[in-house]
Structures are given as structure tokens and as C-alpha cells.
Amino acid sequence: MKYQKKQDAVVILADGTIFYGKAVGNKQGTAFGEVCFNTGMTGYQEIFTDPSYFGQLMVATNAHIGNYGTNEDEVESDSIKIAGLIVKNFSYDYSRDAADSSLEEFLNKNNLFAVSDVDTRALVSYIREHGAMNAVISTEVNDIEGLKKQLAEVPSMEGLELASKVSTKEPYYFGNKNATYKVAALDIGIKKNILRNIASRDCYIKVFPYNSTFEDLEAFNPDGYFLSNGPGDPEPLVEAQTVAREVIKRNLPLFGICLGHQVIAIANGVSTYKMYNGHRGINHPVKNLITGKGEITSQNHGFAVNRDEAEAHPDLEVTHVHLNDNTLAGLAMKNKNVFSVQYHPEASPGPHDSSYLFDQFIENIKK
């Protein structure tokens, strides 16, 4: 690799704390967002394109990012969704047979601003200690005060509706038209691998924009309904909550993942809250309380469902808990074909321990 003189860059947190780094490649600029960290050692390309990360500055705790390049099939949506990337060592070189470009080329092509050479251990310890907060990354290193002023104007993630920014504008179809079952999926930020997982179980899917009504979905005559993952706070998503309520009222099969899980909880009158630090990684331990078995799961959320309220609710059953902090990880409705999880059974990235949940959805459809 040729020696490159890299542009200086800064990471400024909302409380004024500053970390220094270098801009990746020739890119310069400024990006704002909520700073969060992901502990996965692989899966960066899937993370960058996962719509759930919209509006977030992602810190990778893995010390090397880019070393296995990128592959155009390993995307979870059609564009980069994170607001910016913060890493320790950025690998300009890469090595993998299946890769078709370097991460640097991928970032430049997709216009993603990244900062490397940051002391990410110190940064992550700091966020763990002080909680999730907004931040800015920038090459405007001589205008710290100006950046701080702009940062103060960035809205906090709590209360933020972001599904409308990433949802499809028009409905579309996915899978084989002649499949046995039909599923209506509400896109509040859907990942491609969820569609692949459902379609591979003999389903034809129609994907609907975030603000569609129950009647819009019902007109497809589906056998089951799906509420997707997605970015932002679930609380302002009143249209999606109404869809969930209508599906539940009719006792139709319903499955929700992550943001969709939170929406189903709210539709049942259970509240959600912003976590001090979210869960983002690919080795989060979850216990299935029905089978007693453990699962290693892929997670990416900053909000969670209130476990005490869910446990006290006469119609709900807590089916899964997160073993690190005992937060609620899965819910089912008693005597209904409705269930949801806070984590990502579709993996991409991550382990496949939880793919049985897609089978469970199909079993509910068959009932």
C-alpha cells in the first residue's frame, strides 16, 4: 500500500468531549447522528446498509474494519443508511475471494463519511459510562465551536420518527408469485434478509409503505402479516400501531421483528423506553422461556419494551429475555397467533440460532 497523508478529523460528543482521528481516503465533510457502537467482528457492510441504523454514527469495536472488502450482494437495502462511520484501523487493503471491491471504494461510491485512527476503546468506554448521545464527525478541525453549535441543534433520537425516511414509496412484491402463502409486510425499515427468509418458506410477499392502512394490506388477501425492523423511536409510529391493532383484533397471524416488536407492544398498551446504551452486536445471549434453551442472537436496538408492564398484561406472555441485562427480548399474545422479538432471527450479520422463529410464523399461518 502506498503511504497516504490523511486529513485530520474530529469526533465531538454532545457533552463537548472530543476524540481525534483521520478522515478515510480523500473524503472530507461533516456528519451528525446518534453515536452508537457495534461489537460484531464481521458484518460491516450489512450494518452500513441496515435501515435500522438510519441517523446513527456507528463505532466499530472491532479493531480492523475493511480487511475482507465488500461484495455487492451483501447489502441489506439499496443504499448506505448509517450517518457516518468511526473506526480504529481502516483497512485500505483487503483479502477475500468473494469480495468485489475495497471498503474504501464502497464508501466513496456511496458517499459515506468515515473517520479512522480514533481511540475507539476510549470512545466506547465513554459512551457506556455516559449513555447514548448525539455526536458529530468532521474534517472541519479548526471550527470546533461552530461544530458544537450545529450539534446542539440536532434532535435527540428519543421521540424521533424515522421510518418514513427509509420506507419504500410504492408497494412492491418479493418472492415467487406461485408460492403457497401470501404475506403482507409493513416496511418501517425492512432488511432484505427478512424478505429472503420469509420468501424461502414458500411465501409470496407484498411490501407496503410505512403509512399504509390495514385495509391496504388486507386487499392483498394475505395469509399472514409482518411488521419489520426499522430506525428511530417506535412511539410516533401511530399508523403502524393502528395496523397492528387491526390485525390483532381479527386474530390474524402476525410476526414482528425489532421495531415491529416494539410497535406490537405499544398496540397492546405496553410502553417502550430509550435504553441507556442499546444492544448492537452479533453475540447477544437470549433465553427462550418456553423451551428453556439459549440462543446467540444478532441485535441492533436502542429502545426496548417495558418488561414489568408486559408481565403484568393479561393478554401477553414474555417468551424471551436478554441474559446480559434481563431486558425483554420476545413477546407472544396469549391465545392468538401474534408474536414478536426484539432481536434479528434473519441474522445478516450474525448467527442463525433463531431462524426457527420464521418457521413458527409459517406454522401460525397454517393454523
Ligand SMILES: NC(=O)CC[C@H](N)C(=O)O
Ligand atoms: N433494529 C431495529 O428495528 C431497531 C428498532 C428501534 N429503532 C430501536 O433502536 O430500538
